[in-house]
Amino acid sequence: MNCRSEVLEVTVEARQVDEAMLALLHTILLHRSTGKFHYKKEGTYSIGTVGTADSDCDFIDFTFVRVSSEELDRVIRKAVCEFKDALNNSGSDGMGQISLEFYQKKKSRWPFSDECIPWEVWTIKVNVVNLANEQERQICREKVGEKLGEKVINVVEVINRNEYLPKMPTQSEVDNVFDTSLKDVQPYLYKISYQITDSLGTSVSTTMRRLIKDTLAL
């Protein structure tokens, strides 16, 4: 099975990074979350209800819809915050990317650890610009709002292709497919990672880290 990979690129002002990332990550997660599963005796299950909430952005002319779950929102905000701090501290020209990866766990026999097999990866590339005056900022507010709208349409297009989705799991397997740690919704298993591109256009440190991690994971 091949892993689907989608890339979205946005150019934003420094104070818009948070909201732009939240908007796109939440839009993706909205489509990749279901209600909580409740398994019944006969091997069937029922699904809880997912609520939605509109979120207005303060620095962008944009409103996005997210899943109504404070826990999930906290997790995503924390990740975005770390990404933003890394962007600020890196001293690079403000380029980086944040990745949202949906994966399945495949249990392996000891001594090998469980494999994480991604089936869909969304990469959001960010380019941060600095603007000189208020007028440019105002234009940027609107332009970034429009751009995010286009990205949401792109996301919806991809989702709508109805390509591979993990099979609905039995009760024993549910943790290999879904993140069951939240109490009100159940997104597919996901992980968020980020990379800061240094001025050379390559990201040396994280590449090294990833190589080492992959080697050890074998």
Next chain:
Amino acid sequence: MDSDLSPQDKKDLDKFIKFFALKTVQVIVQARLGEKICTRSSSSPTGSDWFNLAIKDIPEVSHEAKKALAGQLPGIGRSMCVEISLKTSEGDSMELETWCLEMNEKCDKDIKVSYTVYNRLSVLLKSLMAITRVTPAYKLSRKQGHDYVILYRIYFGEVQLSGLGEGFQTVRVGVVGTPVGTVTLSCAYRTNLAFMSNRAPDEEDGGAFAGVQDSQEVCTTSFSTSPPSQLLHAGKEGGVVVVPCQPHGVDAHLTVEPPLNTPGVITSTPSSGDDEGLSRSGEERREEGRSVSPSDPVESLNAFTRKVGAFVNKPSTQITAANLDLPFAAFAARGLDSEGSDPMVQPPESPPSQSPLQASLHSQGSEGSGPQDDFVMVDFRPAFSKDDLLPMDLGTFYREFQNPPQLTSLSLHISSQSMADDLDSLPEKLRVYEKNIDEFDAFVDMLQ
């Protein structure tokens, strides 16, 4: 074709499509209410949340949707459409977008109805939620209130996109294949927002759209969220300030909903022009305009707020002050595009406020003297001035304006004197004020 589908599956599929259509309408209309939507997730299934999504059902909207469907389901050639339009307080209206739920012939026989189709319809509804916040009408709907309201209309049958103007764009929300056809959801939205006046005071809002069934009753439900304000019109090009005093017929269709903290309560008026819906008190009643008697030109000019209606590219509001007895009337715009050539709006560089000391060095009652006198006297021809049409020409005005006579209280030798005088007179003033303290209190109470 249907023989492959078990009766139970067929029944389920019909039910899914029916409720999908109803939920689609709810999502679209709620997204144009002008408020933020928030529903709660619930881990324990309630059994009544279709597609495992918490989408509220506004009763009036469901009622309209069911009426439009009239017991049928969206099928091939029978699309369900939700048309979103904007209507200004002046009665002009414009279609903004049309959401279409269609069915085509492409069947997916192998798909499992009760499971895959259901889940995909659920995802499609989520996509719909996301896309409804992205089209241009969303921002407009969030700002509705004083100047305009957003209306919706549901119809069943052939899709009509002609009201969207030229160059409308289409966005596809998604498709779901089923054994009886493919469900498609898309939105066509207007991009050309130049306002076309569709004012038709005697015409009902339902109109005679081709292809709409007879039972169509246009539901003109508006979602204003704030009390209407008085608006003043100016006359058309070249005219005097005159405003029609009677409200337009279409105004009767406007309904104002109760305040914001009771979401979901919408009153709708039938299109028979029933005025009941206008439930505002007399004070706040929105009027189409006010008649202004020409004998109060100054007042009308002063009160005129140049309020540009939504989507107006070129404001058609002009005043000619030529027939009004005002100074500089000749310089007021003459039925031209008033923005560019209004000399009153082109102020000269206003002089920086001069300190008293500096000022007293310059003009001691000097008029027309000042910095210019230090130089060779050149005939001052300011831009846009006319040739001596009036006693006071623009050049003289500029000069006077730049060198105003000093305020007596600011000139040094007088100011010190007045300070001493003030101090001396203070006790006397205090005595007077204390004597009249009751009067002052009464005055303050009156103000409050």
